[in-house]
Amino acid sequence: MSLIQVTNVHRVYNETDIPVSALKGVNLSINEGEFTAIVGPSGSGKTTLLNIIGGLDSATDGSLEVAGKNITHLATNELIDFRLNNIGFVFQAYNLIPVLTAKENVEFIMLLQGWEKNKREQRAMQLLEEVGLKEKVNSKPSQMSGGQQQRVAVARALASHPKFVLADEPTANLDSASTNNLLDIMVELNQREQMTFVFSTHDQRVIDRARRVITLEDGQIKSDIYK
Amino acid sequence: MFYLRLAWKNIWRNKRRSFITIASILFAVFFAVFMRSMQLGMYAKMIDSVVGSYYGYIQIHSKGYWEEQSLDNTFERSAHLEKEIKTTKDVVSCVPRLEGFALLSFGEQVRGVSLTGIDPNEENNFSSLKNKITKGNYLIQEDKGVLIGEGIAEQLKLKCGDSIALISQGYHAVSAGGKYTIKGIVKLNSSRMNNSTIFMTLGSLQEFYGTGNRISALAINLKEGSNAANVMAAINPKLNVQEYEIMDWTEMLPELVQIIKADSSGGEIMVLILYMVISFGIFGTILMMIAERKYEFGILLSIGMSRLRIITVVLLESIMIALLGVGGGVLFSRPFLYYFNANPITLTGKAADTLRKFGFEPEMPTLLDFSIPLTHGSAVMMISLFLSLYSVFSILKLKPLEASKR
Ligand SMILES: Nc1ncnc2c1ncn2[C@@H]1O[C@H](COP(=O)(O)OP(=O)(O)OP(=O)(O)O)[C@@H](O)[C@H]1O
Ligand SMILES: [Mg+2]
Numbered sequence: 001m002s003l004i005q006v007t008n009v010h011r012v013y014n015e016t017d018i019p020v021s022a023l024k025g026v027n028l029s030i031n032e033g034e035f036t037a038i039v040g041p042s043g044s045g046k047t048t049l050l051n052i053i054g055g056l057d058s059a060t061d062g063s064l065e066v067a068g069k070n071i072t073h074l075a076t077n078e079l080i081d082f083r084l085n086n087i088g089f090v091f092q093a094y095n096l097i098p099v100l101t102a103k104e105n106v107e108f109i110m111l112l113q114g115w116e117k118n119k120r121e122q123r124a125m126q127l128l129e130e131v132g133l134k135e136k137v138n139s140k141p142s143q144m145s146g147g148q149q150q151r152v153a154v155a156r157a158l159a160s161h162p163k164f165v166l167a168d169e170p171t172a173n174l175d176s177a178s179t180n181n182l183l184d185i186m187v188e189l190n191q192r193e194q195m196t197f198v199f200s201t202h203d204q205r206v207i208d209r210a211r212r213v214i215t216l217e218d219g220q221i222k223s224d225i226y227k
Numbered sequence: 228m229f230y231l232r233l234a235w236k237n238i239w240r241n242k243r244r245s246f247i248t249i250a251s252i253l254f255a256v257f258f259a260v261f262m263r264s265m266q267l268g269m270y271a272k273m274i275d276s277v278v279g280s281y282y283g284y285i286q287i288h289s290k291g292y293w294e295e296q297s298l299d300n301t302f303e304r305s306a307h308l309e310k311e312i313k314t315t316k317d318v319v320s321c322v323p324r325l326e327g328f329a330l331l332s333f334g335e336q337v338r339g340v341s342l343t344g345i346d347p348n349e350e351n352n353f354s355s356l357k358n359k360i361t362k363g364n365y366l367i368q369e370d371k372g373v374l375i376g377e378g379i380a381e382q383l384k385l386k387c388g389d390s391i392a393l394i395s396q397g398y399h400a401v402s403a404g405g406k407y408t409i410k411g412i413v414k415l416n417s418s419r420m421n422n423s424t425i426f427m428t429l430g431s432l433q434e435f436y437g438t439g440n441r442i443s444a445l446a447i448n449l450k451e452g453s454n455a456a457n458v459m460a461a462i463n464p465k466l467n468v469q470e471y472e473i474m475d476w477t478e479m480l481p482e483l484v485q486i487i488k489a490d491s492s493g494g495e496i497m498v499l500i501l502y503m504v505i506s507f508g509i510f511g512t513i514l515m516m517i518a519e520r521k522y523e524f525g526i527l528l529s530i531g532m533s534r535l536r537i538i539t540v541v542l543l544e545s546i547m548i549a550l551l552g553v554g555g556g557v558l559f560s561r562p563f564l565y566y567f568n569a570n571p572i573t574l575t576g577k578a579a580d581t582l583r584k585f586g587f588e589p590e591m592p593t594l595l596d597f598s599i600p601l602t603h604g605s606a607v608m609m610i611s612l613f614l615s616l617y618s619v620f621s622i623l624k625l626k627p628l629e630a631s632k633r
Contacts, residue, residue, distance in 0.1 A: 051628060054529075056529055056627045056628055057628055077533065077534075080528065080531055080532075080533050080534075080627075081531065081533070083529065083530065083531045083627075084530070084531025084532075085531070089529055089530050091526060091529070094522060094523070094526070095526060097233075097523070097527075098240060098523075099233070099236035099237055099239075099240050100233070100236070109530060109531065111229060112531060112532055112536070156530070157530075160531075
């Protein structure tokens, strides 16, 4: 059974006089343990698709099932809880709470879920170690590089044991060394813990490391290749 | 607990802005508290110098006396009534007085004066008259001498030992007259009284006017902080309402109430303006804070922090900033209040003249009453909580998608 099931999803932006059709009937199924890149030219609908899968935006038409649950019609407050308990997010930049340390940022999600202190701290330390930031646990975001911040964001995304991690252009602001480093970590987590990753990117080096590449063009899937 | 810590950290992320906001609240509270303590302190002094040290907070007269203050409207003194009043809760003293007018003549000079008959001991307990003697001696019981206000003494160049003649019309229009020796000179708080009042024992004055054992008023002073209305309600059933009238000082001295009201409203307007200015300041801070952190709130909402939790943190931030400002303002004002309570500012110029004309010393000792900081502290807290409703609404309207745009 698939983890994410997108069925005939349309998204029309009616915010201007001329409606913009960002997604025009997308059908997609992603299984547990996949490492999937969504690629395509600028404006092709990558962000729109990820937002809908992540429950940050809703489809104009079509339906969406995540982990066997139809979330197409959930109310916004139900969606907040759904996101908290099922999805890990990594955004392009400024993911972290600036006044908290790396460790506190990672603990934050678990805190919202009501974990007890010891377990929180233990898991945060373990995750930060996994993303190679053992020495940075007590640093604030402003004291870390962009790549280090993104790694903290990945650690935070994983903290709550989500069903999958969504990342919209996670490497867009990183140099190639940091990009490689972040991808190493993601690939490793994917292989060792079977964590499902869905991310969008423009970067050929990132595309090269994905195991499945879905290409969007003008709001539709143009190709879907397993490597 | 975690939210408190997060809120505290958030306050200090823009140190300068929070500092300016806290400082502006601090100064607003400081000025509001200081100004009002000074004003209310002045009123308390005014009331005390007129009411507490002479009129009494409550007086009892024969019915109709206050309207027409004549000897015909006096009443027979009753030991029973006085005892009843003295045993009423919150009453600290109750003294008999007989008041009337007379012409004073000394040598070639003649002028109108008001005569007040008192019980020397009881009056001293009531209004500390003895302490106001500047020359000569205080009256003893059964004394035949008189005390005169310092103003009269200066104007007529009278001194202790001088003999003055008093002439008037007595009870039921009999003619009254007598010669009296000046035993002492008193400096009275109210300059009007200082320029017109002559004291003698109740017995002498009753004899002068031929009133027998009649008096014109019982003046009553109350325990500090007690409520005159409650005491009046307690005394009322013991009085024959056909015979007596009972009044508190606001009824007897409506002009004093008016002066205080008029002056106080000026201060209230100042405070209001002060509050408006800081409201804009606080609101500006909130606007900037929300604009700056919209993206961050979007991220928090995206990763699953509920709006309620975000609102909790933001409200805690507002409360902390307001508390720091209010607490600082109140603390900061205390030493100043104590200092100016012990060393009152003395007004000069026109304001002082006006006050003197009404018979008040132009001194402004601050009032140390905690109700003033409490009032203004909570007012500023309310304002800042009210203004943070704006952040509450902004967060309620927030969409997680804000996070993916920047
Ligand atoms: N809020 C919006 N209102 C109106 N149109 C929008 C909105 N967001 C996106 N669009 C439009 O929808 C289409 C898809 O946008 P989307 O952001 O999903 O593209 P993308 O593939 O993520 O592009 P990029 O690679 O530049 O990030 C574009 O034509 C865009 O202009
Ligand atoms: Mg995009």
